[in-house]
Amino acid sequence: MPKPVLVIMTRWHAPYRCKRRLAQEIGAEQAALIQKKLTIHTISVAKTMQKKGFIDLRLAIEGIGFNKIKQVSKAFGIKDALPQGEGNLGVKMKRQVQKIQKRNVRNNRNGLATIIIGTDLPSLCELDLIQALKKLDKADMVLGPAQDGGYWLLGLAGKSINPLTTTPFDGIKWGTSSVLKQTITKAKKKGICYELVNYKNDLDQIEDLEPWLKLKDSQDSLLLYPPSTNLKG
Numbered sequence: 001m002p003k004p005v006l007v008i009m010t011r012w013h014a015p016y017r018c019k020r021r022l023a024q025e026i027g028a029e030q031a032a033l034i035q036k037k038l039t040i041h042t043i044s045v046a047k048t049m050q051k052k053g054f055i056d057l058r059l060a061i062e063g064i065g066f067n068k069i070k071q072v073s074k075a076f077g078i079k080d081a082l083p084q085g086e087g088n089l090g091v092k093m094k095r096q097v098q099k100i101q102k103r104n105v106r107n108n109r110n111g112l113a114t115i116i117i118g119t120d121l122p123s124l125c126e127l128d129l130i131q132a133l134k135k136l137d138k139a140d141m142v143l144g145p146a147q148d149g150g151y152w153l154l155g156l157a158g159k160s161i162n163p164l165t166t167t168p169f170d171g172i173k174w175g176t177s178s179v180l181k182q183t184i185t186k187a188k189k190k191g192i193c194y195e196l197v198n199y200k201n202d203l204d205q206i207e208d209l210e211p212w213l214k215l216k217d218s219q220d221s222l223l224l225y226p227p228s229t230n231l232k233g
Contacts (some may be wrong), residue, residue, distance in 0.1 A: 002204050004113035004133060006046055006055040006126055007096045009084060011119075012063030012072075030052050035119070042119040043076050049129055055115075060084045090169040093154065101161055111162030115142075115155040120202040128153075139195040141168060141187060147201045149177030160192065214230055 011018035013036035015028035023031035043059070050057045059081040061069055066083065073081035082099070084092045084212050097114050115129070128144070132155045135142045140160035144153030154168055168185045172179055187194045 002054045002112050003054070004115060004136070005058055005100050005115060006049065006129065007058045007093075007100070007118060008042055008046055009060045009092065009096070009118050010042070010062070011035065012068075012177075013039055014063065014230070018181055037123060041077070041122065042124055043127060043190055045124050045129070047077065048210040049195035054133065056080070058082075058100070060092070062092075078226065082091045089174045090172055094166075095162060097144055097156065097161060101164065105113045109159070111156075113156065113158045113162075114161065115153060117144075117153050118202070121152055121200055123200060128197065128200075135195040138193075140165075140192045141194040142197060143180060143183065144197045145177070145180050145195060145199045147199060149181070150179040150202070151183070152200045152202060153197060165190070165192065186191065217230070 011127040013032050015023070015032045018032055020031075022034065046055070049055050057075055057078055057080065059076065060083070061072065061077045061081065062084040064072070064083075069081050069083060070216065073079065085095050093116050100112060113133075117124070117129075117133055117138075119134070132142050132144065132153055136155050136157045139232050142153065142155035143151045146152045152199055152233050156165070156168070167190050168183055171186065172182050186193065
């Protein structure tokens with residue numbers, strides 16, 4: 001059977017191209033370094049899941065062109081990588097799901113379960129993703145609530161992708177504190193069965209750094225200080 005696809009959506013870790021709110025407080029260079037480390041951590045967790053056979057993996061990057069994306073995907077050891085494209089977050093996520101289903105339909109008439117995450121979570125671990133996959137066995141949609149009122153994970157079961165539902169993507173006021181609430185309200189109106197996984201805090205502003213800076217002398221600090229990589233940016 002085809003495996004669920006995990007899509008990692010990230011911004012390229014260059015100064016002034018990522019973590020703009022955080023950059024205003026700690027500087028663009030430092031914010032970009034944090035983005036790079038968070039991206040490495042997220043990909044590391046995802047690749048472990050892939051090696052264990054739980055998922056297939058796709059990387060969607062904003063801020064660089066096709067040629068650079070090829071270099072980046074090779075450095076990370078990810079075969080499937082492409083740009084996010086234009087539009088708001090809903091449009092970008094919908095585009096990723098549509099591309100996955102278009103490729104999948106050649107081999108499987110049923111929809112292919114898809115999970116989308118970002119790279120703002122120092123605490124992300126395999127258990128978080130396993131929990132989401134298990135909930136997709138029963139629910140049409142899975143959401144990972146974020147403390148800012150949005151969500152850090154969106155999962156769609158195959159049956160809700162074929163045909164593709166518009167509920168998680170259209171008519172949402174992105175960037176507000178009510179993104180999760182709006183999405184749930186629309187799901188209920190459409191009769192979409194949804195489940196929630198655990199709350200997490202996106203790392204977007206300087207106050208979000210505090211729990212991780214306190215851990216800099218502990219083993220957990222590796223979440224923000226992972227091993228170096230030969231990827232230059």
